[in-house]
Amino acid sequence: NAGVTQTPKFQVLKTGQSMTLQCAQDMNHEYMSWYRQDPGMGLRLIHYSVGAGITDQGEVPNGYNVSRSTTEDFPLRLLSAAPSQTSVYFCASSIRDYHTGELFFGEGSRLTVL
Amino acid sequence: DQQVKQNSPSLSVQEGRISILNCDYTNSMFDYFLWYKKYPAEGPTFLISISSIKDKNEDGRFTVFLNKSAKHLSLHIVPSQPGDSAVYFCAASETGGFKTIFGAGTRLFVKA
Numbered sequence: 001n002a003g004v005t006q007t008p009k010f011q012v013l014k015t016g017q018s019m020t021l022q023c024a025q026d027m028n029h030e031y032m033s034w035y036r037q038d039p040g041m042g043l044r045l046i047h048y049s050v051g052a053g054i055t056d057q058g059e060v061p062n063g064y065n066v067s068r069s070t071t072e073d074f075p076l077r078l079l080s081a082a083p084s085q086t087s088v089y090f091c092a093s094s095i096r097d098y099h100t101g102e103l104f105f106g107e108g109s110r111l112t113v114l
Numbered sequence: 115d116q117q118v119k120q121n122s123p124s125l126s127v128q129e130g131r132i133s134i135l136n137c138d139y140t141n142s143m144f145d146y147f148l149w150y151k152k153y154p155a156e157g158p159t160f161l162i163s164i165s166s167i168k169d170k171n172e173d174g175r176f177t178v179f180l181n182k183s184a185k186h187l188s189l190h191i192v193p194s195q196p197g198d199s200a201v202y203f204c205a206a207s208e209t210g211g212f213k214t215i216f217g218a219g220t221r222l223f224v225k226a
Binding site for chain 2: 042043059
């Protein structure tokens with residue numbers, strides 16, 4: 001049982017480059033989300049999805065795009081990377097009753113933007 | 115504007131003693147609270163939760179207390195063990211919402 005899988009684990013980008021962080025879950029969870037973790041800031045919600053075809057913004061959505069074409073996958077796109085996007089990114093999923101359901105996190109993707 | 119606040123960046127405790135981690139929140143619409151534990155180079159994992167209709171929830175060595183009037187919750191770990199050394203995040207959500215909001219985390223060091 002793989003759970004939530006994130007790729008790549010590490011990535012270095014130059015300012016202005018684009019890339020996609022991949023997230024896949026095999027638990028048939030309806031709810032998926034992306035967080036970023038920064039020192040002193042904790043985990044901040046970027047975007048989330050409550051099912052295929054449905055996405056919405058979190059606390060810090062600027063500079064990021066998402067789509068949800070399948071239940072399993074929820075990629076996060078950086079269209080034009082900036083140094084402020086240097087962070088550790090976590091994908092998480094939960095059952096449909098996400099309100100009281102625990103979030104299952106991937107191992108994280110460490111992104112450095114030069 | 116942080117809706118969930120963990121004001122202690124770190125806490126050091128002797129093995130066998132009690133660890134108390136604190137969390138405050140400002141959004142009165144939050145009605146479900148969770149604690150997550152995170153080791154380096156790993157994703158956070160769920161530890162324990164509590165609904166706003168309760169004031170205490172216990173699971174083995176871990177107990178969470180909720181004081182709604184003070185908008186305050188705490189996580190007690192008794193007895194503390196070296197393996198408990200990690201970052202602990204407090205999180206909150208509200209009925210009908212789709213966002214779980216996290217605090218900044220508290221790094222716990224349990225000394226042997």
